[in-house]
Amino acid sequence: MGIDYLPLARDKGEEIVRLWNKELGKEFPLRKELFYQNSLEDKNVLLEGSWIALEKEKLVGFIISKIWKEDLECVKNKKDTGYIQVILVDSDYRNKGIGSELLRKAEEALKANGVKTVVLGQDPWHYFPGIPSEYIDTVEWFKKKGYVEFGEEYDLYCRLNGEGQVTLPVFPEVEFKILDKWQKNSFLEFLNRCFPGRWEYEAIKYFEKGGEGREFVVAEKKGKIIGFCRINDSKSPFIAQNVYWAPLFEEELGGIGPLGIDPEERGKGYGLAIVQAGMYFLNQRGIRNIVIDWTNLVDFYGKLGCKVWKRYIKYEKQF
Numbered sequence: 001m002g003i004d005y006l007p008l009a010r011d012k013g014e015e016i017v018r019l020w021n022k023e024l025g026k027e028f029p030l031r032k033e034l035f036y037q038n039s040l041e042d043k044n045v046l047l048e049g050s051w052i053a054l055e056k057e058k059l060v061g062f063i064i065s066k067i068w069k070e071d072l073e074c075v076k077n078k079k080d081t082g083y084i085q086v087i088l089v090d091s092d093y094r095n096k097g098i099g100s101e102l103l104r105k106a107e108e109a110l111k112a113n114g115v116k117t118v119v120l121g122q123d124p125w126h127y128f129p130g131i132p133s134e135y136i137d138t139v140e141w142f143k144k145k146g147y148v149e150f151g152e153e154y155d156l157y158c159r160l161n162g163e164g165q166v167t168l169p170v171f172p173e174v175e176f177k178i179l180d181k182w183q184k185n186s187f188l189e190f191l192n193r194c195f196p197g198r199w200e201y202e203a204i205k206y207f208e209k210g211g212e213g214r215e216f217v218v219a220e221k222k223g224k225i226i227g228f229c230r231i232n233d234s235k236s237p238f239i240a241q242n243v244y245w246a247p248l249f250e251e252e253l254g255g256i257g258p259l260g261i262d263p264e265e266r267g268k269g270y271g272l273a274i275v276q277a278g279m280y281f282l283n284q285r286g287i288r289n290i291v292i293d294w295t296n297l298v299d300f301y302g303k304l305g306c307k308v309w310k311r312y313i314k315y316e317k318q319f
């Protein structure tokens, strides 16, 4: 069997999405728009490490790898981490060495770009925070390739029973409200001070892509932002991570997270309250299904009725 390995190319986009949905679509139905957003149009893709495998003209596998290419201060310290965003081989073509060759090519390119640690998933504009736990064969395969487990993450799900069930939390000293677009700078300053790194990066990108504030709940004390919670629905300026798999639901899906409270203000009930505020605002927008993605705070969110929905196992490899 002759297999050709070619660089990832935009004109293969639709075929890649078709292969993804054939293999993973039951659990992770991929919309074309999401593949373009997170793979073909993300500047962090490492092209030398992203390949497709073809038998004659037919697509039988692909791999996409990434490194942080943004010049932003908030992601500068991530330069020696690389990512395999996704690798997939058509199930009719497995155990023929195709996956090994795709991974070899990706790892070689990551190494050549100064990467010291490769993480599976967790890339900027990721699909998965680790290997979905139901893909046991994939887990075993990566273990054989030298990848080592470093924990688990979860997506949680919560069903709201109609408007009015969730109320806006009331604290005498703190107000929970939707971010006003004029507060953009003070909001970004808050993130830079309390949550520098990926969440700050995602907020900067949110405004660059035309976001105007309706996707952020903020907690304010004496006019100062002390907490935030991102909320998403189908009107968000890009497909946000907690609504990636919205096609699994008949009704609209909303998403909550990331979120955080100023370290100096924790332990006062504001963390749980801002999640509740997020649920309240989504519910006001007619949403009953809510996903909270990529978290290990199962007990914390459990207090608001959220249950584990998907589980991911985290793997990395040091070069």
Ligand SMILES: CC(C)(COP(=O)(O)OP(=O)(O)OC[C@H]1O[C@@H](n2cnc3c(N)ncnc32)[C@H](O)[C@@H]1OP(=O)(O)O)[C@@H](O)C(=O)NCCC(=O)NCCS
Residues within 6 Å of the ligand: 257, 258, 259, 260, 261, 262, 265, 266, 267, 268, 269, 270, 271, 272, 273, 294, 295, 296, 297, 299, 300, 303
């Ligand atoms: C997680 C976070 C938002 C909690 O904020 P907080 O204001 O300290 O939390 P609250 O005071 O509202 O806590 C309410 C309840 O949750 C519990 N709780 C708080 N943090 C928890 C944690 N990390 N794990 C489990 N339970 C937690 C509290 O014990 C309290 O329980 P009780 O009602 O039985 O007393 C805050 O610690 C934070 O900003 N962390 C960093 C960012 C982060 O991890 N965000 C979540 C990403 S998924």
